[in-house]
Amino acid sequence: MNGKIMTFFEDKGFGFITDENGENRYFHVIKVQNPEMIKKNAAVTFEPTNNAKGPSAFAVKVLASSKYITIANERIKISSIKSFNTFTKAVPMKAEVDKENTVLSVGLLMNRIRPQSVDIPQTTQTLRMLAVTTFQNATHTFSEHEIDMDETIKVLKNL
Template sequence: MNGRITTFFEDKGFGFITDENGENRYFHVIKVQNPELIKKNASVTFEPTNNAKGPSAYAVKVQAPSKYITIANERIKISSIKSFNTFTQEVPVKANVDKENTVLSVGLLMNRIRPQTVETPKMMETLRMLSIITFQKGTYTFSEYEIDIDETIKTLKML
């Protein structure tokens, strides 16, 4: 079963894991295979069990933290992230083609007849954007259409 360490009392040698079902489980450091990696919010795998006081976990294995974070299929080395910020940007609204009500002539398809063009003001929309800057002067920019910006910022702050 998977979970996350929510509390650990180092001086007492025990803590609690919230499992994938949202249930809190007691664990003791002697039941952890790699106790040097124990820290709050660390991901773990374990075997669920119950003791006299309630749900508990044994054969706990703390997952080693990744050196990379993947955002919208971009793999970024965590130690190379210098800063990140959010901003808004005005972008043109993409016009959707009404495929049901579109009438095209053969001449238009063959590019013999040119359609009349009417200048229409471009509609604009405001998008939230996230920019990540690395120490190597690389910049990664993501829009709210690509990622959940609030969740990504929360993850970046925990690194």
């Protein structure tokens, strides 16, 4: 079963894991295969069991955290992230083509008839953006249409 270490009392040698069903399970450091890797929010695998006081876990293994983070299919090495910031950007709204009422003439298609140019004020929308800068001076920019902005920022803050 998979879970995440929610609390660990180092001086007492025990803590609690929240499993994939949301249930809190007691664990003791002697039941952990790699106790040097125990830390809050670390991902773990374990065998579920019950003791006299309730749900517990044994054969706990702390999973090594990834060296990379993937944001919108962009793989970025965590140790190379220099900074990140959010900003807003006004972008043009995409006009949808009214396919039902569109009439094309052969002349228009053959570029003999030029459509009249009409100055239509273009509407814009404001998007939240995230910029991640690496030590190699590469900047990766993502919009709120590509990623869950709040969740991604939360993950970046916890790195």
